[in-house]
Amino acid sequence: MIEVKDLVKRYSKNTAVDHLNFHVQKGQIYGFLGPNGAGKSTTMNMMTGYLAPTEGQILINGHDVAEEPMEARKCIGYLPEIPPLYPDMTVLEYLRFAAELKQVPKNDRSSEVERVMGETRIKDMEHRLIRHLSKGYKQRVGLAQALLGDPEVLILDEPMVGLDPKQIIEIRELIRGLGQKHTVILSSHILSEITSVCDHVLIISHGKLVASDTPENLGSYMKHSDAMELQVRGSKGACEQAMELLKQVEGLEVRTTPAALEDVFLELTDEENNGNSDTAARQEKSESFSLGKKKQKTEDTEEKAVSVEEQKSDEKEEQ
Numbered sequence: 001m002i003e004v005k006d007l008v009k010r011y012s013k014n015t016a017v018d019h020l021n022f023h024v025q026k027g028q029i030y031g032f033l034g035p036n037g038a039g040k041s042t043t044m045n046m047m048t049g050y051l052a053p054t055e056g057q058i059l060i061n062g063h064d065v066a067e068e069p070m071e072a073r074k075c076i077g078y079l080p081e082i083p084p085l086y087p088d089m090t091v092l093e094y095l096r097f098a099a100e101l102k103q104v105p106k107n108d109r110s111s112e113v114e115r116v117m118g119e120t121r122i123k124d125m126e127h128r129l130i131r132h133l134s135k136g137y138k139q140r141v142g143l144a145q146a147l148l149g150d151p152e153v154l155i156l157d158e159p160m161v162g163l164d165p166k167q168i169i170e171i172r173e174l175i176r177g178l179g180q181k182h183t184v185i186l187s188s189h190i191l192s193e194i195t196s197v198c199d200h201v202l203i204i205s206h207g208k209l210v211a212s213d214t215p216e217n218l219g220s221y222m223k224h225s226d227a228m229e230l231q232v233r234g235s236k237g238a239c240e241q242a243m244e245l246l247k248q249v250e251g252l253e254v255r256t257t258p259a260a261l262e263d264v265f266l267e268l269t270d271e272e273n274n275g276n277s278d279t280a281a282r283q284e285k286s287e288s289f290s291l292g293k294k295k296q297k298t299e300d301t302e303e304k305a306v307s308v309e310e311q312k313s314d315e316k317e318e319q
């Protein structure tokens with residue numbers, strides 16, 4: 001369906017897309033995942049013919065985007081990161097205008113506009129000015145525009161950005177539905193957005209493709225790297241409280257709680273051993289400890305912990 005071959009885009013000395021190669025199969029939802037500045041929008045703009053590549057080739061249904069731009073573009077509906085809307089038009093006026101620009105035959109325009117409004121569920125907003133719509137509805141109008149002419153491929157650049165959680169769920173459902181009739185490529189810098197709707201994930205970083213697989217397969221690679229070592233800064237009480245809260249997170253195992261607490265005591269008692277009884281210095285020292293740190297002297301630690309507690313109670317009694 002889509003072939004991207006050795007695609008390069010340079011902006012002066014900055015290489016935004018660096019020898020990118022991938023294939024897109026018909027009838028699937030592809031997620032283009034990467035951090036800000038990875039090159040997602042640049043790649044999508046080249047796929048839709050908005051930008052010319054520095055090197056490489058893009059084929060859409062066998063049509064070279066550079067050599068047969070009109071043929072290639074007919075196969076594509078595009079929703080750019082900022083939807084190209086006219087805020088002073090009503091939804092209906094705008095879609096009729098967009099249908100004309102897309103050269104939908106005059107006799108089919110009304111039915112086509114009705115069809116896309118139905119698919120994106122915006123019919124009840126048809127007489128509203130676009131400037132008065134919520135961000136979610138504006139995004140749907142942008143999607144409706146992309147659907148005009150019933151293109152085989154939909155390219156959606158960050159379609160969920162700036163939406164509230166309810167709107168994200170609605171757009172996600174909409175995209176899932178569209179994926180049954182169209183090949184969809186959508187970009188995002190948020191993993192969960194991609195894995196929740198896509199059949200296949202393409203991960204891009206610094207303009208290069210670094211992974212291409214199903215969300216399930218990518219997930220199983222990640223399983224081997226799900227351990228994390230944290231450094232926590234805060235008072236002892238606050239750290240203990242935070243760790244108690246962490247334990248409530250479903251599926252999260254905090255393995256080193258005893259060792260970590262012992263480390264705090266170890267830090268405190270080391271200060272005692274060094275003859276540094278300055279409370280502020282001890283406090284400062286106790287504020288940073290590592291969750292994953294291995295304890296070295298368990299017995300010593302317990303003894304020292306006890307001695308610290310004893311000393312504290314002695315101090316209280318003196319007061």
Ligand SMILES: Nc1ncnc2c1ncn2[C@@H]1O[C@H](COP(=O)(O)OP(=O)(O)OP(=O)(O)O)[C@@H](O)[C@H]1O
Binds near residue numbers: 016037039189
């Ligand atoms: N017109 C331009 N002129 C110069 N550099 C550009 C231009 N457009 C993009 N870039 C640079 O190309 C790189 C890729 O940008 P691009 O917008 O494609 O990334 P992205 O993955 O879509 O990020 P975002 O999610 O932030 O839009 C970035 O370093 C960006 O600064």
